[in-house]
Amino acid sequence: MNGFDYQQIDxxxxxRLRLAIMSALITAExxxxxxxxxxxxxxxxNLSANLKKLEETGYISVKKEFINRKPxxxxxxxxxxxxxFAVYIENLERLIKK
Amino acid sequence: MNGFDYQQIDxxxxxRLRLAIMSALITAExxxxxxxxxxxxxxxxNLSANLKKLEETGYISVKKEFINRKPxxxxxxxxxxxxxFAVYIENLERLIKK
Numbered sequence: 001m002n003g004f005d006y007q008q009i010d011x012x013x014x015x016r017l018r019l020a021i022m023s024a025l026i027t028a029e030x031x032x033x034x035x036x037x038x039x040x041x042x043x044x045x046n047l048s049a050n051l052k053k054l055e056e057t058g059y060i061s062v063k064k065e066f067i068n069r070k071p072x073x074x075x076x077x078x079x080x081x082x083x084x085f086a087v088y089i090e091n092l093e094r095l096i097k098k
Numbered sequence: 099m100n101g102f103d104y105q106q107i108d109x110x111x112x113x114r115l116r117l118a119i120m121s122a123l124i125t126a127e128x129x130x131x132x133x134x135x136x137x138x139x140x141x142x143x144n145l146s147a148n149l150k151k152l153e154e155t156g157y158i159s160v161k162k163e164f165i166n167r168k169p170x171x172x173x174x175x176x177x178x179x180x181x182x183f184a185v186y187i188e189n190l191e192r193l194i195k196k
């Protein structure tokens with residue numbers, strides 16, 4: 001069995017809530033805040049904080065618009081986010097399959 | 099796409115270091131502290147703290163003995179730990195594959 005530095009696992013993605021966000025967005029072109037919240041079953045505050053972290057890291061982008069005069073935020077993965085997710089999955093599988 | 103409550107992911111196992119420990123022990127009958135440390139590349143303190151957490155949760159057991167008058171601690175998964183790991187992997191795959 002070879003060594004595996006656990007720090008190879010991307011900590012930004014690995015948090016359970018952020019992993020749930022990334023997993024949801026990888027299959028969807030884009031997703032509104034409320035859809036994401038209902039899907040993942042997170043609180044508004046917790047979801048917001050983790051979306052912000054992903055946005056700051058450059059993994060997701062947000063589009064804000066008004067629909068029927070209500071503000072709607074939609075999220076999608078950036079190319080950097082898609083690449084990081086692929087690397088994350090690869091490392092996770094290497095770690096678990098050992 | 100169905101919802102997936104991110105809290106279904108076992109937080110005790112999900113921490114990167116503990117996941118690395120569980121993954122290492124799932125393939126080994128038992129493993130000494132030093133072997134585990136070299137494999138995972140954790141510091142002594144960090145590894146100790148996380149082994150303790152896994153032991154307190156009932157996922158691993160520790161055997162302490164003296165070999166050439168030196169204390170040696172060996173760790174292995176309990177049945178509860180093996181079961182919890184199987185459930186964890188199942189939930190993780192469900193989350194990621196969505």
